[in-house]
Amino acid sequence: MNSTFEKDNNASGPIGIFDSGYGGLTVFKEIHRILPQYNYIYLGDNARVPYGTRSFQTVYEYTKECVFKLFDLGCNLVVLACNTASAKALRTIQQQDLPPGKKILGVIRPTTESIDQYTKTNKIGILATQGTVLSDSYKIEINKFHPKIEVFQHACPFWVPLVENNEIDSLGAHYFVKNDIEQLLTQSKEIDTIVLACTHYPLLLPIIEKYTPQGIQILAQGELVALSLADYLQRHLEIEKKCSRGGDLQFYTTDDPRAFEEKAEIFFGQKVHAANIKV
C-alpha cells in the first residue's frame, strides 16, 4: 500500500473519524461538541456498508483501506467510530500495519472501561451487529475490567439497514426494534443497562426508548468516546501536538456525496459538504 504520509512524519493533521456509513456521525457529533478546537476528516464507507454481517477478513481489509486513506489525507490519529471495525480490525491493524507516528483508537474500550458506573444489578445487555456479538469483544473487555458484571448480548441485523435507508420511524423499524429488545431482555430479568454497541443505533433512540421498560437505562457511546478521547489527548501530548487546530470539518463518502449530505445533516445536526473518495 503506497502512501504519501511517510514523507513528513511530524506534520500535524486532522483527526480522522471512520465508520462503515452514517453511524459514526453520532460519535463524531459528540467529539466535535467536546473538542471543537481540532480539524477533522470523517470517512463513511457507505458503498460497502453494512460491515456487521461480513467476515473478519473482509472487515479487516475494508477498515485498513479506509484508515490508510485517512492517513494519506494527513491524519495522524484515527478513531474507528464503528464497533464492528473496533471488534474485528482494530487490534490487527495496531499490531501489524500501523506506520510509525500513526495511531488508531476504537470505541469498545472507552465504553467497557466505565460501564460499572451505570449498572446496579451487574447485568448488562449489549445490542450490536452480528459481527460484534460473535467477536465476544464486549464480554471479553467487560470481564477484564469488571469480572462481576454479567453480559447478555443480542444481534440486531436489521437495524443498520434501517438507519442507512432512513427508515428510522417506519413500521419495519418499530417491528424489529420491539422484537430485538424483547429477545435481549428474555435472557435475564435483571438487566438494568442496555448498551447501544453499534454507532448506528442512537439514530433509532426514540423507538428504542418506546420499547424499553422503564427503569432500564439506555447507553449510547458518543459522549463516552468523546470524553475518553479528550482524556487520551491530555495524557499523550506527543499525539495531541500532531492534531491540527482550527475547527475545520471535511466529510468523505465512498458512495454518493449528495445522498450523504442529506442524511448527514439529519444525523450530525448541521449542514455538511461531502465529497466522494475512492479507497
Ligand code: DGL
Ligand atoms: N456502525 C457500525 C458499528 O458500530 C457498524 C454498522 C455496519 O456496518 O454493520 O458496529
